[in-house]
Amino acid sequence: MKTTVSMIALVAAFAISTPVLADAGHGKPSAIGMPGKKVDAKRVIDIVMEDNTYNLESIEVKAGETIHFRVKNAGELLHEFNIGTPAMHATHQQEMMKMMEMGMLTPTSMNMNMSSHAAMGHSAADMAGMKHDDPNSVLVEPGKSAELVWKFAKAGTLEFACNVPGHYHTGMVGQFKFSR
Numbered sequence: 001m002k003t004t005v006s007m008i009a010l011v012a013a014f015a016i017s018t019p020v021l022a023d024a025g026h027g028k029p030s031a032i033g034m035p036g037k038k039v040d041a042k043r044v045i046d047i048v049m050e051d052n053t054y055n056l057e058s059i060e061v062k063a064g065e066t067i068h069f070r071v072k073n074a075g076e077l078l079h080e081f082n083i084g085t086p087a088m089h090a091t092h093q094q095e096m097m098k099m100m101e102m103g104m105l106t107p108t109s110m111n112m113n114m115s116s117h118a119a120m121g122h123s124a125a126d127m128a129g130m131k132h133d134d135p136n137s138v139l140v141e142p143g144k145s146a147e148l149v150w151k152f153a154k155a156g157t158l159e160f161a162c163n164v165p166g167h168y169h170t171g172m173v174g175q176f177k178f179s180r
């Protein structure tokens, strides 16, 4: 089972490369904020994604504010709404590139039911790290919608971006502007 071993090594490499995401995943506050509760959200913002743009260029947000994002993919390609720093997006772009190379993602869909998943048995749990389930992000297939509730932390350089290979660099990125 050489394949399994190399897969685990790859997963471990991802885990090491994304400490910020790992923190957020355990519900701990991080520099970019943490998953929020709908009841705390005073604003609902509709995000519409097309190939390859967002309906909004920037979003005003207050430090500590919780926002409920309703994210719709009105395009024909797979798109993501991911909240992070430019450095986090750069890291995530590399991960998504690998996921695409491994067949876990295609330009138009997620392929999370790979047979190799089941074959990997125990390590399937480890694979969760490679499933696209970061709490600061939703990955949405064409025609579908998703929700993301996020409690922002302090002011900082924060972007919403799509890290599907090629999209960020063709302009699928916007700024969070912190106001007081």
Ligand SMILES: [Cu+2]
Pocket (backbone or CB within 6 Å): 052, 078, 079, 080, 162, 163, 164, 167, 172
């Ligand atoms: Cu995209």
